[in-house]
Amino acid sequence: MGNTEYEIQQRFEVQVPPTKPFFHTLKSSLKETFFPDDPFKQFKNQPISRKFLLGLQYFVPILEWAPRYTFELFKADFIAGITIASLAVPQGISYAGLASLPPVMGLYSSFVPPLIYAMLGSSKDLAVGTVAVPSLLITSMLGKEVNPHQNTKLYVQLVLATTFFAGVFQAALGLLRLGFIVDFLSHATIVGFMGGAATVVCLQQLKGILGLVHFTHGADLVSVIKSVFTQIHMWRWESGVLGCCFLFFLFITRYFSRRKPVFFWISALAPLTSVILGSLLVYFTHAEKHGVEIIGHLKRGLNPPSLSELETSFGSTHLMTAIKTGIITGVIALAEGIAVGRSFAIFKSYHIDGNKEMIAIGMMNIAGSCTSCYLTTGPFSRTAVNFNAGCKTAVSNIVMATAVMITLLFLTPLFYYTPIVVLSAIIMAAMITLIDYEAAIHLWAVDKFDFVVCISAYVGVVFGSVETGLVIAVAISLLRILLFVARPKTSVMGSISNSTTYRSIEQYPKANSVPGILILHINAPVYFANASYLRERISRWIDEEEDKLKYSAKNDLQYVILDMSAVGNIDTSGISMLEELKKTIDRRCIKLVLANPGGEVMKKLDKSKFIDTVGQEWIYLTVGEAVDACNFMLQTCKPKTKAVESEAADDKV
CATH class of the missing domain: 3.30.750.24 (STAS domain)
Known part of the structure; x- marks a missing residue:
């Protein structure tokens, strides 16, 4: 037994680390939770004037890189900005229609928000603009409370309130360093949710493709299919033929650009080309008299202030619906914008600050709600075009906003004859790329539970509603976390x-x-x-x-x-x-x-x-x-x- 004790004593004992005061431990835990990147380390041992300058540069990143900006960088940003502007104009008009808003609001939303983001954002590649899924969320949630066609003024006021509260929520998450909340939207959840929303959006565009006047406000598959096939006698073959032709054109240009990446600009210019060709066709054939619906008059001029409308909406009985819609759409917009920004930052080997991005996206939506804009973020399609066009900094957003400003001031009359069916084709072509079936197959091969989460989100959106699909997917993801912890x-x-x-x-x-x-x-x-x-x-x-x-x-x-x-x-x-x-x-x-x-x-x-x-x-x-x-x-x-x-x-x- 003596030998036994001797052998055991030869080992190195497991040590108990020194005990730290409770508040020291709590402070360390909070710092690691809310400030893992230690943003204050650059302020240490600096004079007051230097700290003030560093603080300004931290919250307004343009002050950091603007002094080093060169003409060579501007040439690259100018080309990229003009390229994404050609995509922003038709997409802005299309997505505003998807949100049941006046088309000009889509153009307004591509002018002010990109300017705010260029000053506050940390991504060099993110191209700001309206996006389809939040647009669908807005019309599906607010449309249940207020009919956008019968009470347009109140509906627009609620949309502005939704945008305001989305911006406040997004900025608050960034300022309070609560960005990790967005991480609860798992990759599988986003794949299924985006795919389901894209499917619903595509189905709803059948209204424009078939030239239907009356259509369901429901966002589920059953309601849409029922609305389409109970109005077979109302289908307009002229509109259907035109829509299919432009869809084919958009798919062909995208296929060619993917096969030959050097010609990415062909796919980028395809939506604007479709708008121009469609407008000319309607103008010369007078197709608007034969069942082809057109946009009509677009108000000329820059964004009018909307503070009075915003103030009026705060007294509305539907304010809680606007707040709920703002929070949900704000989270979705943040998840998409930050994910897209990080994806393209990896290609150029630089880091973007998630909390700064939340503040930037939130502030641009707050500013947008005061200038007749609705919810914006960084869509994948526009950012991909910006990246492929060779952008170097966020100045490409400023160039795009300038091009949109010129459009608002001088070119809006040219969109009078733009057919609605072309806008529907543009939306459908963009949405089909969001149905990522390859990602779903990969989830099945790697993790069956993630596949269940993905399919649940998809089925919930397609057969229920956008909110239902999101809630189901998040609930299943949280259940999985609880199972991991409890078992x-x-x-x-x-x-x-x-x-x-x-x-x-x-x-x-x-x-x-x-x-x-x-x-x-x-x-x-x-x-x-x-x-x-x-x-x-x-x-x-x-x-x-x-x-x-x-x-x-x-x-x-x-x-x-x-x-x-x-x-x-x-x-x-x-x-x-x-x-x-x-x-x-x-x-x-x-x-x-x-x-x-x-x-x-x-x-x-x-x-x-x-x-x-x-x-x-x-x-x-x-x-x-x-x-x-x-x-x-x-x-x-x-x-x-x-x-x-x-x-x-x-x-x-």
Whole structure:
């Protein structure tokens, strides 16, 4: 026994880290949660004037890079800006129609918000503008309360209020460093939601393609199909033929640009070309007299102020609906804008600040709500064109806004004869790319649960509503997180041949179990939500191991080693679970051994006196050390027999 004690004392004991004051720990946790990027490090040891300048540059990034801006950069940004302006004009008009708003509001929304973003945004590639999914959300949620065609003034006021509250919510998330909330929209959720919304948008464009006057306000598949096929006698073949021709043209140009990336501009200019060709065709053939609906008069001039309309909406009985719509559309717009910005930042090897992006997107929507704009963000299609056109900085947004300004001042009469069917074709062509079936197939191959989340979001949007699909997908994602926390993975470990490494026997079937020793790996923090489950699961592992040893006539189980390398933290419920577990296996004459507990776990085990209960000598740095010590004890001490166990049990009784 003396040798045993000597051998055990030779190991390096697991240390308990020094205890820090509670408020110091709380401050550290809050800092890591809200300020993981440590934005204040640049202000340290700086004079007041320098801190003021750095603060301005932090909140207004254009002040940082503008002094270094060159004419060479401007040439690249000018070309990119003109290119995305050719896409912004037809898309702006189209998406405003999708939101049941006057078409000119789509142009207004491509003028003021891009200027605000150019000053406050941290992305060099993001091209700001209206997007389809938030437009659909706005019309589907607000349209239930106020008919946009019968009470247009009130509807527009509520849309402005929605945009304002979306901007306030977005900016607040950035200022309060709460950007991690957006991360609850998983990749699978976004794929399914976007695909479902795109499907619904495409179906709703059948109104324009078929030239229907009356159409359902519902956003679900059943309502749309019913509305289409109960009005077969109202279909206009002229409009249908025109729509199919322009759809074919848009798809052909996109296919060609994808096959030959150097000709990306052909696909980028295709929507504007469609508008021009469609307008000329209607003008020369007088197709508007034969069932082809046109835009009509567009108000000339820059954005009129809308503070009075916004103030009036605050007194509306529908204000709560506007707030709810603003929050939901704000989250969706943030998720899309930040995801798109980060995706293109990777290509150019630079970093964008998610919280700065939230502030920038929020401020541009607040400013937009005061200048007759509705919700904007950074759409993928426009940003991709901006990136491919060779943009260098956010000045491309300023160039685009200038081009839209010129359009508003001088060119709006040219859109009088633009056929609605062409706008419907532009929307359909853009939306079909959002139905990412390849991503869904990839989810099925990699993670079936993520595929279920994706399909649930898609089905919820298509057969229910946009809000229903979003709620279902988020609820299933949160349920998955709860399942991971409440039912953590545990596994039996064995030794890899000719090594001191121990791994899961399930993953490595050839790993060797150690006679008389059960090694269990706990793969999650131990909290109140999973403590009871872990106690029961570990007890079942012990029962199964004892039954297996009984039938194999091998040595009885004498040691249970818990590998706690993945247990990042533990609460009082987890400590109580360990205490109960130790009492249970003590009654079965089995010794509990801990391996590699982390610093936070050791501090709490020390404060709760559990280390004294289990014994410091039975806590090891690695599983290998724990196994060696247990094997040494098995070889040195007299093996436990059934008779000894029975006698020990009688003594306890």
